[in-house]
Amino acid sequence: MTQTDSDDATQATAPIWPGWPIATATCIRFYSRLPIPALPGENPHMLPDFRLVPRALPFAALVIAAPAALVALLAGLAGVGGPLTAALAVTALVVTTGAFHEDGLADSADGLFGGHTPERRLEIMKDSRVGTFGALALGLSLLLRVSALSAILQGAGAWAAAAAVLVAAPWSRVEGIRILATIPPTRRDGASASVGQPDKSVLPVAYGLSGILALLLVAAGTLPLAGLMLGLALSGLAAFWLSRTAIRLIGGQTGDILGAAQQLGEIAIYLGLAIAIGWAGR
Template sequence: MAGMQSSGGAQAEEPRQGAAAPAAPPPFWPGWLRAGAICIRFYSRLPVPALPGEADRHALPDFRLVPRAVPLAALVIALPAALVLLGSGAAGVHPMLAAGLAIAALVVTTGAFHEDGLGDSADGLFGGHSAERRLEIMKDSRVGSFGAVAIGLALLLRIAGLASILGAAGPVAAAGCLLLAAAWSRAEGVGLLAREPAARSGGASAAVGRPLRRTAWIGFVLAAALSLAITLAAGLPLAALALALALCHAAARGLAALARRMIGGQTGDIVGAVQQIGEIAVYCGFALVLGGARP
């Protein structure tokens, strides 16, 4: 799945001060197919074979450059769930059941990757009384009360949001919303990594490296283009897209501000929480404009 390398052999920017990144900057931008394959492997349980020249396919990726392909990878990751939603909706399955099946498929595909981050974030941010204690709680693999409630509410809101869109605009529109929510919410996570310092030097977000600003901007532009194309193809109103993306960005910024105040920056768990909350915000934006489910 190796892609063509980008022309010109552009040298990578130096990471901003305080960024935790691999010592040697990469000599070129990885090709889009290669970057997309790396992102699919990192964000999901979908099988991705070893890439040409790759010594260890289980090693952490260099996130300074490859996350620009996250929106494309998100579409691949969300495609099975979108097909489940499209098929069950077209077959006349009740919207709540169809949405539940789609979210279940998405959780299986990602291995509950982002749900785990949301649960750990909720436990840490609301279960500790100091930044050090909050970070310690977030590293604990056990799920506490705040985490369990956050995961449960997130699943409920995602299912209800998709069901509302399905009932109001049909299966094609609902599947399109699922796809564009996957792309945009993950782009917000990359933006968070690029903007905010790592809260701990030895965490996963620090280990993969801090995305360059241009990496994050390319990801946002790509996510916006994909979202616009999906919205037009699915026959959704542009006003709904604008509201959905605005709510998603506001939610990501709000959570980033909370994490900065309570733990001093971002962690991999916070990035996962941004994805989950952002996905919910996208569904809410579309549901608000579409007017909810038809009787």
Template sequence: MAEAETTIETPPPDWPGWGIATAICLRFWSRLPVPLLPGESDGHAIPDFREVPRALPFAALAIAAPAALVALGAGLAGLSGFVVAALALTALALTTGAFHEDGLADSADGLFGGHTPERRLEIMKDSRIGSYGALALGLSLLLRASLIAMILDRSGAWAAAAALLVAAPWSRAEGLFMLATQPAARSSGAAAAVGQPTVLTARIALGLSLFLATGIGLAVELPIAGLVIGFGLAHGAAAVLSRMARRLIGGQTGDILGAAQQLAEIAIYLGLALAIAWPGR
């Protein structure tokens, strides 16, 4: 009798896991061109988010890097704070394809424009923007631009660029934590298609975000109190949005996660601005 053949599967090496995970996060959260890495077979496949988003903080820094460079260059060139902030936010929107801004606008329209969970989800799926969405989008841009301009005017171009880098990983990790801890409001859509990350994955992303953001903040002497306040406000804003979404539509959607990122980003800039504005600094 012929001996039975056995197949031994070799586990993939550890290093490409982080590299591929970062590449997948870059493709999903931005429009940056990312080539296939060794071990990848399809760069356009729907990602499995159970463990991949642990690398989101690294991808977030790459996503925010063009905007930070624009802020630094324009600030050092002597342009006014508001112009610098507007240019930086333009670069950020081009890099992400206004991914999160779209989620904020759709969430505002749905959560405030419908009277039943079904109607709210229907509105959120509509590509047209309504009055609530336009208002939310306008206020988000105005608040972010004003706060970045204030940071630049009070602490300089390096601080403004660092603020963009500090906010990028933490604000996205807040949305990821919501994805890991809240049920999907609908059975289809981006949030449902990619799968639910483990809570451990979300905690790893939050931990890495905290480490990277704190390191960047200390490097350019951003106020530690501002980081603490900003992260606390961001977590609180995401928690309030999470409860609202759970009550009004039954859980999270991709649009809700985008809205969480926008609110968290505003909160981090606000925390930094408050600390910078304190008397005696």
């Protein structure tokens, strides 16, 4: 192959930025069940190319979480009790995403902790049935999210609870993208491998946008900045633990691991905010 042929091949496989509207629409479709019509110049039936598209994930995550935030706000303002309001908001999140991330969490828990070899763990993760570890992980995820959101609502009000839902949505999903970008896939034919590895420019943009949105929402919802910092720190620790565990037990990441990272990140941010609100109320 000549140098010219090599350059042509590199250009042919180089990622193409589709623009913010198309990238946002692509992320919404991939991460949720929301009906998004095809935009001009877009083929919505093609497998998404995640080499550049996740730059827009923070904006897509806000759209995905908007129904749940609205439920939290309206139910909270209507005087519905904290636990019930939080349960309705979490239900809205699950319905909007089609339990996309919850499925990843359950499969990851079953596979990572239910098998004794990497091959067996991966086999379990591909099984659609939910085992003991998966059921426990789902139950604890729902319990922790509902409890933390309820504490935020009761301690800081409906606007704060709605803002918390919107704060957690972008950052927790970018945590999954970080694992996708920094850890090789275990399965070469799996979902995480098929969408491509994000370009090195994706993480700074995605994290930067998520951080800016979080600061704006914290100010708008009168949430404690210390709670945000604590939540982001806990989210980072959870993602680090999950990524190290995945490398040790299955040799890399899968799509299920990315879903589990989102769930852990969301829980961590809610907990950080709830703890800070509790401290301030003493």
